[in-house]
Amino acid sequence: MASNSSAESKGEGLSSAWYKGAWWLWLLAPLSVLFALISSLRRALFKLGLKPVYRAPVPVIVVGNLSVGGNGKTPVVVWLVHWLRAQGYNPGVISRGYGGKSEHYPLLVQADTPASAAGDEPILIVKRTGCPLVVNPKRGDAAALLVSCGVDIIISDDGLQHYALARDIELVVVDGKRRFGNGHLLPMGPLRERKWRLNQVDAIINNGGPTHEHEFLMTLAPGALVPVSSADHATPRPPNRVHALAGIGHPPRFFNMLEQLGFTLEQCVALGDHQAVANSQLHSLQSAPLLITEKDAVKWPGGHDNTWYVPVDAQLPLAFEHLLLTRLKELHHGD
Incomplete structure (x- = not known):
């Protein structure tokens, strides 16, 4: 394979170091400790009710990850939209809209909305699914607008660490080969939260394998x-x-x-x-x-x-579908 992959993002050298175990990353350890303290304080404030949390009147499924960088969340979101429709739901999606900047928020995305306003992933999702999708850095406001559009279940594209939005189901996508790099928090490593957080989510989706215990293998089938x-x-x-x-x-x-x-x-x-x-x-x-x-x-x-x-399509096992069905039935129990 010939290469001209001098990836033009400023963080490429740092990102590569996370997965190669570069020794100089230890120089960033004090910043990672500070990141851990701030993250822990923030989580505690939400848990204690000292920071407001928006609770949508419909179920919310978060598709997120522990590490920065692409792990394959967008194919999972597209798969979920189609799967939920097959179960009789009318799903909508909320997104932060990374890479885009709109003149106003919340932004209800259409197929012809420019990626410069909405970000590339929201446009891809809308073109693939035609579902209502709202972009807003404040995900609670995005969820409220979706509810007014008539959706009865919300998928949050990313946002595992966005604790201002209450959620009912959490799905984490893991890169099967890169895993969690050196296992350290930002900026010393790629992690937004430590691996203990995996014990609290409903399912771990492994993109590409090899899988570890209690993970569901996802494959991406090219079209x-x-x-x-x-x-x-x-x-x-x-x-x-x-x-x-x-x-x-x-x-x-x-x-x-x-x-x-x-x-x-x-x-x-x-x-x-x-x-x-x-x-x-x-x-x-x-x-x-x-x-x-x-x-x-x-x-x-x-x-x-x-x-x-x-184009690529996510393929997930029946066991994962059964888990989702069980969780959704538990949410509606007693309604």
Whole structure:
């Protein structure tokens, strides 16, 4: 695999160090101790009722993680929307909208809302599911607007640590290969909360395996390639020698998937998570078809007509579905 993955996010060197055990991270230990103290105080204030918590009149499912970076939450959210509809629910989604900045909040996202306002993941979810989705840094306000739209269950895309929103079910997504890096809190390590928090959630979803005890294995199944510049899905598949670009939390996962699909990657460009692509970055990629992620496609600037995106769908075991059904029935018991 040829590489040009000088990932252009400022935190790439730090992120890489978390998973390689770099010794110099110990210099950040005092900051991690401070982070732990502030996080613990914040949790205590919510638990004691000294900070307000919004309780929605409908069930709330949080899909989050312990570590920063992409673990595969968005495919889980899309899967949940479809699965809940099949159970007779009318779900809606709330999101922080990372990578976007709106002139006003809460923002009810439409399929034509620009990613610069809503963020790339909310646009992807809306295009995939058509469900009501509200972006707001204050998730309680987003949930209240969704309820007024008539939803009867809410999925929070991320927000495990957003304790200002009460939740009924917590799902944590874990990268099966990277796990929790060096196991330290930010900024010394990738963790937002320590691993004890896993003992309090309803389910741990392992993206890609290998799984540990009490984890549910999720696999991501790639779909047919879709040309970015055309709605014609009948366009022939590009040749096997391609370039690849990914602006997600862990680009190597996308590049490895393409190789497993039989593509030879002549050049790989890894961008920072949620980073928009500039036309100037595409000049070196004109010599071959370019494959990108669906998340990059929703904010694609154009300028490279021979570009395709690869949609992926989460696949989860029946045991996980049974757990969700049980938890939902417990929530409605006595209603």
